[in-house]
Amino acid sequence: MTVAEDWRTYHEQGLPRILNAALEAFAEHGYHGTTTRELAERSGLSVPGIYHHYRSKQDILVDLMMVVIDELIERSRLATSSAASDPRAQFDALVESLLRFHMSRQRGAMVSTSELRSLEPGNRERYVARRDEQQRMLDKIILAGVAAGEFDTPYPADASRAVASLCVGVASWYRPDGRLSVDVLLQRYLTIAEAIVGIR
Amino acid sequence: MTVAEDWRTYHEQGLPRILNAALEAFAEHGYHGTTTRELAERSGLSVPGIYHHYRSKQDILVDLMMVVIDELIERSRLATSSAASDPRAQFDALVESLLRFHMSRQRGAMVSTSELRSLEPGNRERYVARRDEQQRMLDKIILAGVAAGEFDTPYPADASRAVASLCVGVASWYRPDGRLSVDVLLQRYLTIAEAIVGIR
Amino acid sequence: MTVAEDWRTYHEQGLPRILNAALEAFAEHGYHGTTTRELAERSGLSVPGIYHHYRSKQDILVDLMMVVIDELIERSRLATSSAASDPRAQFDALVESLLRFHMSRQRGAMVSTSELRSLEPGNRERYVARRDEQQRMLDKIILAGVAAGEFDTPYPADASRAVASLCVGVASWYRPDGRLSVDVLLQRYLTIAEAIVGIR
Amino acid sequence: MTVAEDWRTYHEQGLPRILNAALEAFAEHGYHGTTTRELAERSGLSVPGIYHHYRSKQDILVDLMMVVIDELIERSRLATSSAASDPRAQFDALVESLLRFHMSRQRGAMVSTSELRSLEPGNRERYVARRDEQQRMLDKIILAGVAAGEFDTPYPADASRAVASLCVGVASWYRPDGRLSVDVLLQRYLTIAEAIVGIR
DNA sequence: CATGAATGAGCTTTCATTCAT
DNA sequence: CATGAATGAAAGCTCATTCAT
Numbered sequence: 001m002t003v004a005e006d007w008r009t010y011h012e013q014g015l016p017r018i019l020n021a022a023l024e025a026f027a028e029h030g031y032h033g034t035t036t037r038e039l040a041e042r043s044g045l046s047v048p049g050i051y052h053h054y055r056s057k058q059d060i061l062v063d064l065m066m067v068v069i070d071e072l073i074e075r076s077r078l079a080t081s082s083a084a085s086d087p088r089a090q091f092d093a094l095v096e097s098l099l100r101f102h103m104s105r106q107r108g109a110m111v112s113t114s115e116l117r118s119l120e121p122g123n124r125e126r127y128v129a130r131r132d133e134q135q136r137m138l139d140k141i142i143l144a145g146v147a148a149g150e151f152d153t154p155y156p157a158d159a160s161r162a163v164a165s166l167c168v169g170v171a172s173w174y175r176p177d178g179r180l181s182v183d184v185l186l187q188r189y190l191t192i193a194e195a196i197v198g199i200r
Numbered sequence: 201m202t203v204a205e206d207w208r209t210y211h212e213q214g215l216p217r218i219l220n221a222a223l224e225a226f227a228e229h230g231y232h233g234t235t236t237r238e239l240a241e242r243s244g245l246s247v248p249g250i251y252h253h254y255r256s257k258q259d260i261l262v263d264l265m266m267v268v269i270d271e272l273i274e275r276s277r278l279a280t281s282s283a284a285s286d287p288r289a290q291f292d293a294l295v296e297s298l299l300r301f302h303m304s305r306q307r308g309a310m311v312s313t314s315e316l317r318s319l320e321p322g323n324r325e326r327y328v329a330r331r332d333e334q335q336r337m338l339d340k341i342i343l344a345g346v347a348a349g350e351f352d353t354p355y356p357a358d359a360s361r362a363v364a365s366l367c368v369g370v371a372s373w374y375r376p377d378g379r380l381s382v383d384v385l386l387q388r389y390l391t392i393a394e395a396i397v398g399i400r
Numbered sequence: 401m402t403v404a405e406d407w408r409t410y411h412e413q414g415l416p417r418i419l420n421a422a423l424e425a426f427a428e429h430g431y432h433g434t435t436t437r438e439l440a441e442r443s444g445l446s447v448p449g450i451y452h453h454y455r456s457k458q459d460i461l462v463d464l465m466m467v468v469i470d471e472l473i474e475r476s477r478l479a480t481s482s483a484a485s486d487p488r489a490q491f492d493a494l495v496e497s498l499l500r501f502h503m504s505r506q507r508g509a510m511v512s513t514s515e516l517r518s519l520e521p522g523n524r525e526r527y528v529a530r531r532d533e534q535q536r537m538l539d540k541i542i543l544a545g546v547a548a549g550e551f552d553t554p555y556p557a558d559a560s561r562a563v564a565s566l567c568v569g570v571a572s573w574y575r576p577d578g579r580l581s582v583d584v585l586l587q588r589y590l591t592i593a594e595a596i597v598g599i600r
Numbered sequence: 601m602t603v604a605e606d607w608r609t610y611h612e613q614g615l616p617r618i619l620n621a622a623l624e625a626f627a628e629h630g631y632h633g634t635t636t637r638e639l640a641e642r643s644g645l646s647v648p649g650i651y652h653h654y655r656s657k658q659d660i661l662v663d664l665m666m667v668v669i670d671e672l673i674e675r676s677r678l679a680t681s682s683a684a685s686d687p688r689a690q691f692d693a694l695v696e697s698l699l700r701f702h703m704s705r706q707r708g709a710m711v712s713t714s715e716l717r718s719l720e721p722g723n724r725e726r727y728v729a730r731r732d733e734q735q736r737m738l739d740k741i742i743l744a745g746v747a748a749g750e751f752d753t754p755y756p757a758d759a760s761r762a763v764a765s766l767c768v769g770v771a772s773w774y775r776p777d778g779r780l781s782v783d784v785l786l787q788r789y790l791t792i793a794e795a796i797v798g799i800r
Numbered sequence: 801c802a803t804g805a806a807t808g809a810g811c812t813t814t815c816a817t818t819c820a821t
Numbered sequence: 822c823a824t825g826a827a828t829g830a831a832a833g834c835t836c837a838t839t840c841a842t
Contacts, residue, residue, distance in 0.1 A: 029317055032232035036833055046807045051834065053805090113372075114314050117229055158380050161373060162388075169369035172313075173361055180358050188362075192392050236816055246823050248818080253822095257816065429717055432632035436812060446828045451813065453826090513772075514714050517629055561773060562788075569769035572713075573761055580758050588762075592792050636837055646802050648839080653801095657837065 007078035007097055010104035017043040018053055019067060022060045027107040031061055031118040061115060062123045068108035069130045072101050076137055087145030088199060094138060095193045098167035099186055102174070109171040138164060142197050152198030163193045207278035207297055210304035217243040218253055219267060222260050227307040231261055231318040261315060262323045268308040269330045272301050276337055287345030288399060294338055295393045298367035299386055302374070309371040338364060342397050352398030363393045407478035407497055410504035417443040418453055419467060422460045427507040431461055431518040461515060462523045468508035469530045472501050476537055487545030488599060494538060495593045498567035499586055502574070509571040538564055542597050552598030563593045607678035607697055610704035617643040618653055619667060622660045627707040631661055631718040661715060662723045668708035669730045672701050676737055687745030688799060694738055695793045698767035699786055702774070709771040738764060742797050752798030763793045 015023060021042035025034040036057055040047045054060045075097050083093035102109050112127075119127055139160045145151030153159040166189065174185070215223060221242035225234040236257055240247045254260045275297050283293035302309050312327075319327055339360045345351030353359040366389065374385070415423060421442035425434040436457055440447045454460045475497050483493035502509050512527075519527055539560045545551030553559040566589065574585070615623060621642035625634040636657055640647045654660045675697050683693035702709050712727075719727055739760045745751030753759040766789065774785070 030230055030232055030314075032230055033318065035831080037831090045805095047833085048808085048835075049806055052807095057833070118233065155380060158378070165369050165373045166366065169365050169372075172369075173365045178358065180355055188396070192395060195392060195395060196388070235814085247816090248824085249822055251817070430630055430632055430714075432630055433718065435810080437810090445826095447812090448814075448829085449827055452828095455813095457812070518633065555779060558779060565769050565773045566766070569765050569772075572769075573765045580755055588796070592795060595792060595795065596788070635835085647837090648803085649801055651838070 007075040007082070008100060010100070013105070013108075015067070016053075018045070018050060018060060019064050022064050023107055023111065026061070026064070026111045026115060031057075031111075031115045058120055058123065061118060062127070064108070065112045065115070065119070065127055066130070068105065068112050069127065069134065071105070072098075072109075073130065073134050075101055076134060080137065080141075087141060087148050087150050088194075090141045091145060091151075091194070091197065091199070092190060094141060095163065095167065095190055096186055098138075098164070099170055099189055100182075102167055102171040103176070103182065103185070106171045106174065109168065113168060113171075135160065135164060145197065145199075150199065152200070153196070156197075159197050163196050166193060166196070207275040207282070208300060210300070213305070213308075215267070218245065218250060218260060219264050222264050223307055223311065226261070226264070226311045226315060231257075231311075231315045258320055258323065261318060262327070264308070265312045265315070265319070265327055266330070268305065268312050269327065269334065271305070272298075272309075273330065273334050275301055276334060280337065280341075287341055287348055287350050288394075290341045291345060291351075291394070291397065291399070292390060294341060295363065295367065295390055296386055298338075298364070299370060299389055300382075302367055302371040303376070303382065303385070306371045306374065309368065313368060313371075335360065335364060345397065345399075350399065352400070353396070356397075359397050363396050366393060366396070407475040407482070408500060410500070413505070413508070415467070416453075418445070418450060418460060419464050422464050423507055423511065426461070426464070426511045426515060431457075431511075431515045458520055458523065461518060462527070464508070465512045465515070465519070465527055466530070468505065468512050469527065469534065471505070472498075472509075473530065473534050475501055476534060480537065480541075487541055487548055487550050488594075490541045491545060491551075491594070491597065491599070492590060494541060495563065495567065495590055496586055498538075498564070499570055499589055500582075502567055502571040503576070503582065503585070506571045506574065509568065513568060513571075535560065535564060545597065545599075550599065552600070553596070556597075559597045562596050566593060566596070607675040607682070608700060610700070613705070613708070615667070618645065618650060618660060619664050622664050623707055623711065626661070626664070626711045626715060631657075631711075631715045658720055658723065661718060662727070664708070665712045665715070665719070665727055666730070668705065668712050669727065669734065671705070672698075672709075673730065673734050675701055676734060680737065680741075687741055687748055687750050688794075690741045691745060691751075691794070691797065691799070692790060694741060695763065695767065695790055696786055698738075698764070699770055699789055700782075702767055702771040703776070703782065703785070706771045706774065709768065713768060713771075735760065735764060745797065745799075750799065752800070753796070756797075759797050762796050766793060766796070 013020075013023075018039065021039045022034075025038050025042055028034075034057075036047055036050055039057070039060065040050050043050070050060075054063070076094055079093040079097035080090050083089045116124065116127065139157065142151060142153070142156045142160050142163075146153065146156050170185075170189070180188075213220075213223075218239065221239045222234075225238050225242055228234075234257075236247055236250055239257070239260065240250050243250070250260075254263070276294055279293040279297035280290050283289045316324065316327065339357065342351060342353070342356045342360050342363075346353065346356050370385075370389070380388075413420075413423075418439065421439045422434070425438050425442055428434075434457075436447055436450055439457070439460065440450050443450070450460075454463070476494055479493040479497035480490050483489045516524065516527065539557065542551060542553070542556045542560050542563075546553065546556050570585075570589070580588075613620075613623075618639065621639045622634075625638050625642055628634075634657075636647055636650055639657070639660065640650050643650070650660075654663070676694055679693040679697035680690050683689045716724065716727065739757065742751060742753070742756045742760050742763075746753065746756050770785075770789070
């Protein structure tokens with residue numbers, strides 16, 4: 001899942017039809033509430049057609065969640081590596097990227113969050129490892145900011161998790177057709193996030 | 201589900217065993233991922249025993265979600281009616297109540313959020329009406345604060361939804377055994393919430 | 401599966417309906433050629449009705465084969481314990497019992513023989529242990545006869561397996577409505593069996 | 601499938617790879633327990649490759665069983681036509697041939713026996729006709745022996761079937777690496793067969 | 801012949817639910 | 822309320838088979 005140069009730009013995701021069907025269906029009624037027959041219908045295939053590409057329904061969920069988080073990580077890397085190297089610039093870039101992602105890939109993000117429990121043990125471990133990788137990017141930036149005396153929080157780890165939760169939560173209520181423009185929202189949430197890590 | 205006088209105090213929920221079983225099971229693998237047999241086992245009843253109390257699995261979910269939101273509304277009312285009448289006091293009391301609820305009734309809150317989609321149409325409407333009732337309490341306070349010139353936000357409705365989302369999101373990551381004490385967390389999130397509605 | 405006092409007498413087997421359905425169906429088209437739907441229809445139950453009594457199709461096969469071999473072993477014990485103790489009387493009784501069993505319980509015997517390969521590893525081991533138990537009864541008698549100088553064969557183990565095979569093979573061609581009476585057949589095969597172990 | 605001059609000599613069967621795959625697979629888990637994918641893998645072909653040679657899985661079974669019984673009949677003819685013409689010599693030659701065949705072509709013989717039920721009606725008739733042809737060779741020799749006063753059995757037809765069954769049964773237990781040499785086994789079973797038809 | 805994609809029909813199994821006792 | 826037996830509907834998945842390339 002390579003991503004366009006500009007980590008700020010989002011196009012239609014262009015997912016393979018089975019993953020797209022899974023994204024829609026899992027978002028609507030969840031993994032356990034979705035039947036393979038529905039995935040077949042939504043993807044324009046027959047049921048065995050699904051099984052030609054995936055060995056099980058579980059594998060489809062795994063693939064979907066991995067595609068989602070891989071894009072998130074990729075964009076996070078692009079955002080931070082194209083920003084200035086001081087902690088605040090790094091922090092702003094990463095948070096902006098997180099927010100944009102959860103506004104643009106809402107369903108993928110929500111499915112990944114809510115269906116973590118539906119992953120079988122081995123798959124869950126692999127996914128959580130990827131998610132932790134993403135979380136550690138934020139952790140490091142905050143620690144660097146604290147070390148540099150630019151951020152001021154007594155609990156950097158908790159602050160990091162709170163900022164992440166804030167961004168993830170956006171996916172659950174943001175509506176692209178709402179009154180708040182993307183830029184205003186970004187500005188507002190960025191301010192909140194900066195407050196959490198003690199940027200004055 | 202009447203609640204102790206003090207809306208700040210939470211005891212074990214003392215749910216009837218079937219609802220308690222449903223709370224645990226739905227939180228672990230979701231409504232569709234839970235079988236009636238599991239509900240029977242977890243509640244120490246037989247399967248027909250379950251159906252002696254409820255007409256369907258759906259009815260159990262409805263009852264559970266209603267019990268949860270009724271407690272939330274009850275506590276919200278107690279919080280606001282025991283606070284001073286100025287907008288900021290009202291706002292602080294309601295947000296504190298929301299936060300405490302989502303820290304103490306995590307699983308119930310998460311199940312209610314994630315299984316809204318599993319409610320059948322009629323039930324969904326009834327539940328959403330209750331939830332909107334809760335949301336309107338916050339809306340009104342914010343509008344009053346803006347009218348009184350004490351809050352400063354150009355989009356009170358969006359701010360209200362953002363504050364609510366912030367509080368709801370707490371349920372998904374707060375751990376009672378974490379390092380941040382409840383009071384510190386409350387203080388921190390209250391500050392964020394006040395920032396969102398433009399309390400300087 | 402206890403058996404009437406007289407090990408020579410066979411009545412209708414009186415199997416539970418599911419096992420009876422399995423006996424008929426497996427004999428006709430084999431384990432893999434039989435569907436659970438067919439078992440349901442033959443037993444007058446619905447498909448889930450089958451699964452109320454058995455956890456899987458495999459479990460039905462296991463139960464059936466165990467019922468069959470347990471009756472064989474039970475009858476073998478009755479036959480030998482009610483015969484005189486000299487090797488020839490023991491041998492004649494056991495062979496007669498084997499022959500009668502394979503004439504009266506043809507389908508059960510054939511299914512057990514041909515579907516051994518359809519048992520999953522653990523089940524196969526358990527079944528083979530029972531079958532070996534039966535084979536050892538014959539082995540011991542032949543070894544005793546040889547030791548007593550009453551039987552004359554240089555390869556008692558092979559002779560034992562040949563006798564057993566002879567008896568088992570009867571199930572695959574004997575027809576109760578054939579012209580040869582049971583007694584004549586018994587007499588003839590007993591003579592052959594005695595020849596194999598070197599009873600002059 | 602023409603056979604070497606000497607009907608006593610058996611080499612590796614040299615079956616086409618699909619038939620060889622079918623022989624192995626059907627012997628291991630039966631016709632219904634074998635998938636076309638397994639046949640493809642075992643034969644080193646692709647699945648469509650299989651269908652390039654055969655119109656259906658059923659056709660593979662038919663071909664295999666026909667190849668097996670054709671070799672049996674061919675060898676039976678060679679055996680009898682190269683033996684002396686008196687009934688006993690004819691009988692001995694045919695029985696020896698039957699025994700050798702079931703010792704050397706065990707899996708083919710067992711598959712043919714156990715999968716007769718898996719043949720579709722038309723194919724079953726064709727196969728049974730071939731098998732009856734083989735059985736009639738034995739019937740005729742026994743009748744001739746009785747007519748000539750050299751054999752002594754009141755039920756030549758039953759005796760014939762019993763002899764055939766005896767030989768067929770060998771395939772289900774004979775192991776080439778056993779202690780009994782082929783010649784000893786032949787001698788022993790020939791004696792039994794002669795006893796069945798009343799050769800003193 | 802291989803590869804890859806595809807499918808109608810059907811498989812084993814499970815589900816929520818019910819009823820008699 | 823429990824036990825035990827039962828079921829219509831549907832679940833996830835597999836089968837033999839086909840077609841385009």
